[in-house]
Amino acid sequence: MKSAVVVFPASNCDRDAAVALEQVAGEKPKMVWHGDSELPPVDLIVLPGGFSYGDYLRCGAMAAQSHIMRDVKKKAEQGVAVLGICNGFQVLTETGLLPGALMRNANLKFACRPVGIVVEETQSKFSRRYNKGEVVHFPVAHGDGNYFADDDTLDCLEGENRVVFRYAEGDNPNGSARNIAGILNEKRNVLGLMPHPERVCDPLLGGTDGTRLFKSLVEALS
Amino acid sequence: MNAMSPQTVREHGLTDEEYNRILKLMDREPNLVELGIFSVMWSEHCSYKSTRAHLRRLPTKAPHVLQGPGENAGVIDIGDGDAAIFKMESHNHPSFIEPYQGAATGVGGIMRDVFTMGARPIAMMNALRFGAPDHPKTRHLVSGVVRGIGGYGNCMGVPIVGGEVNFHRSYNGNILVNAMCVGLARADRIFNSAAKGVGNPVVYVGSKTGRDGIHGATMASAEFSEDSEEKRPTVQVGDPFTEKLLLEACLELMATDAIVAIQDMGAAGLTSSSAEMASKGGSGFELNLDHVPTREEGMSAYEMMLSESQERMLVILKPGSERAAERIFRKWELDFAVIGITTDTGHLVVKHKGQVVADIPAHALSEEAPIYERPYRKASAPAPLPFNAFDPSRSIAQSLQKLIAIPDLASRRWVWEQYDYSVMADTVQSPGGDAAVVRVHGTNKGLAISTDVTPRYCKSDAFEGAKQAVAECWRNITAVGAKPLAITDNLNFGNPEKQEVMGEIVASVDGIAEACRALDFPVISGNCSLYNETNGEAILPTPAIGGVGLLADVHRMATSAFKRSGDAILLVGETSGHLGQSLYLREIEGREEGPPPPVDLAAEKRNGDFVRGLIEGARVNAVHDVSDGGLLVTIAEMAMAAGFGADVVLPKIAAGPVPAAFGEDQARYVVTASQKEADRILAEAKAARVPATSIGRTGGSKITIVGAQSVAVSALVNAHESWFPHYMEGELPPSA
Numbered sequence: 001m002k003s004a005v006v007v008f009p010a011s012n013c014d015r016d017a018a019v020a021l022e023q024v025a026g027e028k029p030k031m032v033w034h035g036d037s038e039l040p041p042v043d044l045i046v047l048p049g050g051f052s053y054g055d056y057l058r059c060g061a062m063a064a065q066s067h068i069m070r071d072v073k074k075k076a077e078q079g080v081a082v083l084g085i086c087n088g089f090q091v092l093t094e095t096g097l098l099p100g101a102l103m104r105n106a107n108l109k110f111a112c113r114p115v116g117i118v119v120e121e122t123q124s125k126f127s128r129r130y131n132k133g134e135v136v137h138f139p140v141a142h143g144d145g146n147y148f149a150d151d152d153t154l155d156c157l158e159g160e161n162r163v164v165f166r167y168a169e170g171d172n173p174n175g176s177a178r179n180i181a182g183i184l185n186e187k188r189n190v191l192g193l194m195p196h197p198e199r200v201c202d203p204l205l206g207g208t209d210g211t212r213l214f215k216s217l218v219e220a221l222s
Numbered sequence: 223m224n225a226m227s228p229q230t231v232r233e234h235g236l237t238d239e240e241y242n243r244i245l246k247l248m249d250r251e252p253n254l255v256e257l258g259i260f261s262v263m264w265s266e267h268c269s270y271k272s273t274r275a276h277l278r279r280l281p282t283k284a285p286h287v288l289q290g291p292g293e294n295a296g297v298i299d300i301g302d303g304d305a306a307i308f309k310m311e312s313h314n315h316p317s318f319i320e321p322y323q324g325a326a327t328g329v330g331g332i333m334r335d336v337f338t339m340g341a342r343p344i345a346m347m348n349a350l351r352f353g354a355p356d357h358p359k360t361r362h363l364v365s366g367v368v369r370g371i372g373g374y375g376n377c378m379g380v381p382i383v384g385g386e387v388n389f390h391r392s393y394n395g396n397i398l399v400n401a402m403c404v405g406l407a408r409a410d411r412i413f414n415s416a417a418k419g420v421g422n423p424v425v426y427v428g429s430k431t432g433r434d435g436i437h438g439a440t441m442a443s444a445e446f447s448e449d450s451e452e453k454r455p456t457v458q459v460g461d462p463f464t465e466k467l468l469l470e471a472c473l474e475l476m477a478t479d480a481i482v483a484i485q486d487m488g489a490a491g492l493t494s495s496s497a498e499m500a501s502k503g504g505s506g507f508e509l510n511l512d513h514v515p516t517r518e519e520g521m522s523a524y525e526m527m528l529s530e531s532q533e534r535m536l537v538i539l540k541p542g543s544e545r546a547a548e549r550i551f552r553k554w555e556l557d558f559a560v561i562g563i564t565t566d567t568g569h570l571v572v573k574h575k576g577q578v579v580a581d582i583p584a585h586a587l588s589e590e591a592p593i594y595e596r597p598y599r600k601a602s603a604p605a606p607l608p609f610n611a612f613d614p615s616r617s618i619a620q621s622l623q624k625l626i627a628i629p630d631l632a633s634r635r636w637v638w639e640q641y642d643y644s645v646m647a648d649t650v651q652s653p654g655g656d657a658a659v660v661r662v663h664g665t666n667k668g669l670a671i672s673t674d675v676t677p678r679y680c681k682s683d684a685f686e687g688a689k690q691a692v693a694e695c696w697r698n699i700t701a702v703g704a705k706p707l708a709i710t711d712n713l714n715f716g717n718p719e720k721q722e723v724m725g726e727i728v729a730s731v732d733g734i735a736e737a738c739r740a741l742d743f744p745v746i747s748g749n750c751s752l753y754n755e756t757n758g759e760a761i762l763p764t765p766a767i768g769g770v771g772l773l774a775d776v777h778r779m780a781t782s783a784f785k786r787s788g789d790a791i792l793l794v795g796e797t798s799g800h801l802g803q804s805l806y807l808r809e810i811e812g813r814e815e816g817p818p819p820p821v822d823l824a825a826e827k828r829n830g831d832f833v834r835g836l837i838e839g840a841r842v843n844a845v846h847d848v849s850d851g852g853l854l855v856t857i858a859e860m861a862m863a864a865g866f867g868a869d870v871v872l873p874k875i876a877a878g879p880v881p882a883a884f885g886e887d888q889a890r891y892v893v894t895a896s897q898k899e900a901d902r903i904l905a906e907a908k909a910a911r912v913p914a915t916s917i918g919r920t921g922g923s924k925i926t927i928v929g930a931q932s933v934a935v936s937a938l939v940n941a942h943e944s945w946f947p948h949y950m951e952g953e954l955p956p957s958a
Contacts, residue, residue, distance in 0.1 A: 009463070009466070009467055009554065009555065010377060010379075010462075010463050010466040010467065012377070012378070012379020012466065012645060013379065013645060015646070015647075016645070016646065016647040019647060020647075035553075049645075050377075050379060051376070051377040051379075051462070051463065051466070053463065054377065054461070054462065054463025054464075054466075055377075055463075056463065109639075109640055110372050110376060110639075110640045110641075110642070111639060111640075112376075112638075112639050112640070112641060112642045112643055112644065113639050139644050141376070141642040141644060141645060143376075196644070198647065199644050199645075199647050201647075202647070204650050204661070204776060204777070205644070205647060205648075205649065205650065206644075206652075
């Protein structure tokens, strides 16, 4: 699996994503600068966590307008897999590659802690190595993860089995609609999620639940 | 130029003697720009004029110390060509005036101190002291400071892995925000600030200069009064986004061969960076302010030289490398401007609009500041605790349940969950343990980090209290299995012009020095924050200690949670039941009395080395140091972290069960091990003359004090976790 990690100014989980990818896929991802106009040919594009452009406007809004995102959009439409983690998820909703929006956490506080995540959908490139209904633990670390969409969109996401990850009941850190933690686009090649699977690929860091997400991708894309 | 009026001199915080010294050094009257430059450079904050003579007594050398005090941060060798770079610094005064920005820029400032030396910051800690919970401002200050630290640190992507939060009424008018940053570099790629050589371009990079923070250093060198709120314009405004870009751009430039010297523009901005760099390098600077990138038009030379706008660096480049360097900063969309050149005059010459607006010998600014041997009075020894200071009939279990929920012992989860502590994917021990541990990226090594001080001990006996701060830091690092290597100190005190405050400073320095020598734990960097007084009321003396230790293999790290039922619980160290200045005495009996627990440094070393050996040999399952609250609180913390309890037999001591449970005797650890292993450990301890006794067994849903009462672990967890969130939501009466 060939992959690329996009680096926006003030991305700060780019290295973490690259380390996890290399560990699981056995190949270093290409680090692609936001000012570049074209991505190299890859099977997977990762939009990492961080505070792109400081997130002084709505989170991800500036990054969505960056040069490289035009090519990310194009490649996504061609079917290349795109994974947006945390700030990457926010960028994906701001570009329109995923529906809905991510608002301030309901309690208005940044939340950093491990949370229980229910794997709702395993028929995807991103989650095939998990068991349906299984509860895994990923850390969250965000101030704006409160997923919002209108009821029709939410119904549609659920009806098409595009909600891949949900916060376990009682463990929702941000007040997101229907406990949504991660969703797919209609073509099922773009996943955005707020939790950080790349931070749990090493038993020393409190677990390896994230490894299977990357293994799923390697299996599906190699 | 008109003669300087005495009033103008006073407004710049300079005394008549200091002004006369300036006249002598200049051999003429300074103009207003020059006066402004002197005033910040000679402020207490920049010059350490009250403490410098005493700080010399601190031990700063060891074979593993690569850089001691005097640079932007200290550096230690951690093997394999790696170096750890760290420092702690206060942002107390600004954080009281404007908590969010004050704390945020404190974080930004200490990070720049570390990355300006060539290190990537890999961990942050914060030692915070607030006023009484029921003071009307406290909640607002806690909220603002925590949000400010998180807002800046989270954006930087550097994990904030721990620290301290304490409450005491002495901080009602002067909170303390001490931020510590630890970075990682290659030992042969350390950068310093000595601007050696003539004809090298002086380059300004980072943010533009604005009118913010002018005279911040002077503000931080004076007491507060009722009108401290009016000083808000002296507080800087942070921009973590720019800092993140500056970090990446600097590290990219540092990978090339272009840099002669580099220093961040912190307190006193362009003035201190240029004066210090020139003075250290034995060179002079000629600066042309016309080239300084400014945020607004019409800024005067005075404003540009004294602005404390954040996220700026001064770099001395090798001639000819300007182009390549500029390309890096443009890529990161940062300002880059050649604003001067190094000279051989030894003078800081500043030009603006074709005029020379300042011309001062650089060493006069950074080396000729007055050094004061201020008169001091050491406090008399605290009276011993009367024998009837506590009621021996009180329920120990009820006291435990109460203590575990007091503001100084309740869980700080509310705080640390607002900090990204797991970014960089190397945090192997998260907040809440004895020390945080971050892995050295790509290796099995780890750095253990802890900040410590017990100000109530320091108030009672500044010398013993300072010793205790160092010893506790050493113990916390030891308790995770690491070898303590070095410390940074952040000395927070009141007005040094008062003899009793100066006495506290002198005694604290002596206490730190003695403990550091005994524990082979040198001081490699630090910061002093004086004048922490409002309306004449000083804070408790607070010499915060930040320590770093090395864990050879993070797989051999200890944590404090009980691991399994049926383990033997061992207490390492001597228990005499010292209740003076204990939390028990203060919270249960309402008495802040007596001497603090004495620190036997030889015992500290012996007991700590013994426990570290057990951890290295993978012979113990859980380790926790005994500190605030005493033995029973320690055991309760281990149980709460595990979710199950223990049967505890309190040590039989003459003072009785209450002092045995809650006395704060030093040099103690609680460890757990299988019964078989525990027997061997006890035999070895005896042979090594380390006091160790078996005090119970893990298991069950309660903490049961054998022969007395019990309390459910779930009830303890509930009490322990509730106080902070409830307090911050305003749900509890603040005195609860």
